[in-house]
Amino acid sequence: MNRDFISSPDGIRSCFLNHEDDDELEMKTVLEIGSGLGLIAILLAKMGVGKILATDGDQHIIQRLKSNIEMNFEGDVEMKRRIECISLEWGEECLMMTQDGGEIGVEKLDLIVGADILYLPSLYPKLMESISFLLETCKNQVNSYPKFLLAIQERYPVEETTFRNNLVEKFHFQQILISETYFKEEGCNQDDDSKKILIYLYQYEC
Ligand SMILES: C[S@@+](CC[C@H](N)C(=O)[O-])C[C@H]1O[C@@H](n2cnc3c(N)ncnc32)[C@H](O)[C@@H]1O
Numbered sequence: 650m651n652r653d654f655i656s657s658p659d660g661i662r663s664c665f666l667n668h669e670d671d672d673e674l675e676m677k678t679v680l681e682i683g684s685g686l687g688l689i690a691i692l693l694a695k696m697g698v699g700k701i702l703a704t705d706g707d708q709h710i711i712q713r714l715k716s717n718i719e720m721n722f723e724g725d726v727e728m729k730r731r732i733e734c735i736s737l738e739w740g741e742e743c744l745m746m747t748q749d750g751g752e753i754g755v756e757k758l759d760l761i762v763g764a765d766i767l768y769l770p771s772l773y774p775k776l777m778e779s780i781s782f783l784l785e786t787c788k789n790q791v792n793s794y795p796k797f798l799l800a801i802q803e804r805y806p807v808e809e810t811t812f813r814n815n816l817v818e819k820f821h822f823q824q825i826l827i828s829e830t831y832f833k834e835e836g837c838n839q840d841d842d843s844k845k846i847l848i849y850l851y852q853y854e855c
Contacts, residue, residue: 674697675697675698677698677700678698678701678759678760679693679701679759679762680701680702680762681701681763682704682737682739682763683704683706683764683766684704684705684714684734685705685710685714686714686717687703687714687732687734689764690703690714690718691722691732693762694722694728700731701731701732702758703732703733703734704734704735704736705734705737706736706737708736711736715734718734739775739776739778757789758787758788759789759795760796760797761780761783761784761796761797761798763780763797763798763800765802767804767812768804776812777815781819783795784853793853794852796850798850798851799813799848800847800848800849801848801849802844802845803844803845816851817851820853821854822851822854824849825849825851825852826849827848827849828846828847828848829845829846829847829848831844832846
């Protein structure tokens, strides 16, 4: 999933179509839901995004995320400064805690990113609550709603489609399919081992 997404960052780039130059990217704030080990967050930093809020609900994962950022940007204070690791557990409360335990404001967000976060259908209701909260609460610098970029490694096509349909209905969001690609796991030779990757962009429709 990440290999594919990272080797083709056009999905993320396309979210900033009107702001393609690096100076503009530097001004952007992106929140990632379910960052895991932080590959997307690290990619965003390398692309030049000014502030990345990398969130996850698992404290062990947060520790590994921090180590990963440390290893990737060893000695590069400027790059490390771009990524903030934040504890965010999906669900109604959706409280975001900073590294030192404080609560943070989320009102200035340009983009929300979620990669491979639909991996377990039992988590969808809580995930939907968090996405709802973020999309309804946050605005960007020019007082518009943030966009939401969702990258799916297809695992449960029926449940994933229902989740996406609910999202669009609930928020009157326009859903744009940015990319549909396939990749094979390393070491697999058979064609039917290829996995489907879907990348969608959501934008609030007034
Ligand atoms: C399949 S991993 C994807 C990680 C990363 N986005 C990637 O593409 O490699 C899903 C991530 O969601 C996080 N997660 C699962 N349930 C969560 C919850 N209830 N609240 C917050 N994060 C959760 C997991 O800890 C894990 O890091």
